[in-house]
Amino acid sequence: MKCPYCNHQNPSNVTVCICGYKFKGYVESKDQMNLSKKYAILHILKNILWIFLVFHIVGGLIAISNVSQISGIGGYEILIIGIVGIVWIFGLFGIYCAIKIIDFLFELDKNKLTRNDNPHPKG
């Protein structure tokens, strides 16, 4: 096992390098790298969500233009349109938040990796 800190070539069964670097931390950082790979499907989901978001906005705009052309709508119809409008806004917000959550998770994983890449050996 090659030490990532001092580049000393150690036997594979050692857990601590001659420089004091603990290989346990190195293995953990490798596991975290797999975490991003393991959830790579989230990148696909993110792209799908972006497409959804575009359709959602375009669909909403078409609906608004159609509704504005309807003449003689009463209080009851306005209430329904209002409810649909609120649901539409929540949908927009929900899709956007889902995209942001995926971004956040990968950012979190990336930050963890960066921290583990700078080991400070003790002893």
Ligand SMILES: [Zn+2]
């Ligand atoms: Zn070392």
